[in-house]
Amino acid sequence: MTGEPVILVVDDDQRNREMLAEALRQAHFRVDLAGSGEEAIERGGQRLYDAVFSDIKMASVSGLDVLTAFRAMSPETPVILLTAFGSVETAIQAMKQGAFDYITKPFNLDEVVLVAQRAVDHCRLVRDHRHLQKAFTEHPRAASMIGRSRKMVDVFKVVGKLARSRAAVLIQGESGTGKELIARAIHDNSARAARPFVAVNCSAIPDTLIESELFGHVKGSFTGAHSFRRGLLEESSGGTFFLDEVGDLTPAGQAKLLRAIQEGEVRRVGSNESIPLDLRVIAASRRNLQQLVTAGRFREDLLYRLNTVTLTLPPLRERPEDIPLLAEFFLARNSGEQEAPTASLSPDAMQALIRYPWPGNVRELQHVIERAVALASHSVLSVDDLPSEMRSAEGHRSDLTSSLPGTLSALQREHVLKVLEATGGNKERAARLLGISRRTLYRFLDRYGLFHSPSPSEPISPDPGITS
Structure with a gap:
C-alpha cells in the first residue's frame, strides 16, 4: 500500500457523511463519499479502498448489503458498520458476516479515527501477506532472503557482484543467519546456475x-566399497561446491581438500586416474576461521584459498527492522501450507518479536511462527501465542518501563486511558482498538493500579478473531 490510505464513507444522511469525512481527513486519510448503498457498491467496483465506513440503516441497499458486496469484490478491505439502532442481534449479525468493527451512533470521532487506523493497518498486513505468499510460491528460496535493513541491503549488493565472478567466497555468520541461502543466491544468479549446487556439511562427515x-x-x-561412486567434488564440477561449517573439518580433511582445490583435480579412492574439476567453491562457517588459524586448528593456506572474498552476515538482533517483514513472510508461508486461518500478527505480538534477542536468528524466528500457526485457532496471533521466553521478555521490559516515570510508561498509560474513555469503558472494544488481547489489557490496567481483576460478567478471553 502506497500513498495516503483511501477510505469510503457511506451514509444517506449528508450531515453524517460530511462529519465523518472531515474527521478522517484531519487524520490524513483520503476520503470518498457515497450517498447510498448502490453508489458505494458501484465505487467499490471502480477502485480499491483501504477501509469502508457504512451506515447500516439505508433505503433499498443496506449496510449489510454493502458489506456482502465488498466481501465478494475485495475481501481484504475492512468494512466498519455504523448505526443508531444498536442491538446485540445486529452486532452479532454484522460480525458474523465479516464486519471489521461495529460502531453505534452518536459516535465519538476519536474512536472513529482509531478504528480507521486499525482497519487500514489490518488491510496492509493482509495485502502484504498475500504478496508474500505469491513470492514464496514463485521463488521459494529467493523469497526467504528478506531484508530492508542497511546491513542486509549491503549484503545483497555484494551478492549481486559476486554472482558475476568466479571468486572463492567465505560466508561467516552465526547459526541460523542464512549462510546457505546466500550461497545458493550467488549460484542461482551466476553463469553456473544451470549446473549443480552441491552442499556438504563438514561437521557431519567422519574423518574416515x-x-x-x-x-x-x-x-x-x-x-564396504561394493560399487563405484562419484565424489561430491566431481558431482559439482561445472557448478558450485558449498562447504558448510568448514571450520569443523578435521586436519586430515583440510589437507585433502586443499590439495584438490590447488590441483584442480581429484583421484577416486583406489584409482590412479585424475579427474579434472571445474568448480567454484563457497565455504561457510559460524566460527571465526582467522582465530582458528591463530590457535593452530585451521590451515592458513586453506583459508587463503577459501576467502578471496569474505561476506559476513549480521545476526537478526542487529537488524530488528527486518523482523516484521520476515515474520509476515513465514506467517504467509505457514498459513498456506497448513491451511490455517491465521492472517496477521497483533501489534503486541509483533513488538514481542522485535524485542526478543533471537539467539537462533532467522531459523528460530521461522520455527516460532510455524509453531504459533500450528497451535492457533484464531485469525490474529497475540503475544499469548508466542513461546513463554518471549512472553517473559515482554513482561520484564514492561517492569522496566513502568519504573521510568514520565517516559514510555506514562505515555502508554495515557494512551490506554484515552482509548477506554473513547469506548465508554468497554474493555472488549478498547482491547480491539489497541490491537491487544483482553488478557493483555487487564495486565496493563492492573500495572497502572486502575483495575485488579475482571468482573464475573467479563471473562478473560483470547484475542477476538478478525475476519479479513
Missing part, C-alpha cells in the same frame, strides 16, 4: 569417510 565422500571411490577399494 572424508576422502570417499569428497573424491569418490572405485569398487573394492576398501571394505
Whole structure:
C-alpha cells in the first residue's frame, strides 16, 4: 500500500457523511463519499479502498448489503458498520458476516479515527501477506532472503557482484543467519546456475569417510566399497561446491581438500586416474576461521584459498527492522501450507518479536511462527501465542518501563486511558482498538493500579478473531 490510505464513507444522511469525512481527513486519510448503498457498491467496483465506513440503516441497499458486496469484490478491505439502532442481534449479525468493527451512533470521532487506523493497518498486513505468499510460491528460496535493513541491503549488493565472478567466497555468520541461502543466491544468479549446487556439511562427515565422500571411490577399494561412486567434488564440477561449517573439518580433511582445490583435480579412492574439476567453491562457517588459524586448528593456506572474498552476515538482533517483514513472510508461508486461518500478527505480538534477542536468528524466528500457526485457532496471533521466553521478555521490559516515570510508561498509560474513555469503558472494544488481547489489557490496567481483576460478567478471553 502506497500513498495516503483511501477510505469510503457511506451514509444517506449528508450531515453524517460530511462529519465523518472531515474527521478522517484531519487524520490524513483520503476520503470518498457515497450517498447510498448502490453508489458505494458501484465505487467499490471502480477502485480499491483501504477501509469502508457504512451506515447500516439505508433505503433499498443496506449496510449489510454493502458489506456482502465488498466481501465478494475485495475481501481484504475492512468494512466498519455504523448505526443508531444498536442491538446485540445486529452486532452479532454484522460480525458474523465479516464486519471489521461495529460502531453505534452518536459516535465519538476519536474512536472513529482509531478504528480507521486499525482497519487500514489490518488491510496492509493482509495485502502484504498475500504478496508474500505469491513470492514464496514463485521463488521459494529467493523469497526467504528478506531484508530492508542497511546491513542486509549491503549484503545483497555484494551478492549481486559476486554472482558475476568466479571468486572463492567465505560466508561467516552465526547459526541460523542464512549462510546457505546466500550461497545458493550467488549460484542461482551466476553463469553456473544451470549446473549443480552441491552442499556438504563438514561437521557431519567422519574423518574416515572424508576422502570417499569428497573424491569418490572405485569398487573394492576398501571394505564396504561394493560399487563405484562419484565424489561430491566431481558431482559439482561445472557448478558450485558449498562447504558448510568448514571450520569443523578435521586436519586430515583440510589437507585433502586443499590439495584438490590447488590441483584442480581429484583421484577416486583406489584409482590412479585424475579427474579434472571445474568448480567454484563457497565455504561457510559460524566460527571465526582467522582465530582458528591463530590457535593452530585451521590451515592458513586453506583459508587463503577459501576467502578471496569474505561476506559476513549480521545476526537478526542487529537488524530488528527486518523482523516484521520476515515474520509476515513465514506467517504467509505457514498459513498456506497448513491451511490455517491465521492472517496477521497483533501489534503486541509483533513488538514481542522485535524485542526478543533471537539467539537462533532467522531459523528460530521461522520455527516460532510455524509453531504459533500450528497451535492457533484464531485469525490474529497475540503475544499469548508466542513461546513463554518471549512472553517473559515482554513482561520484564514492561517492569522496566513502568519504573521510568514520565517516559514510555506514562505515555502508554495515557494512551490506554484515552482509548477506554473513547469506548465508554468497554474493555472488549478498547482491547480491539489497541490491537491487544483482553488478557493483555487487564495486565496493563492492573500495572497502572486502575483495575485488579475482571468482573464475573467479563471473562478473560483470547484475542477476538478478525475476519479479513
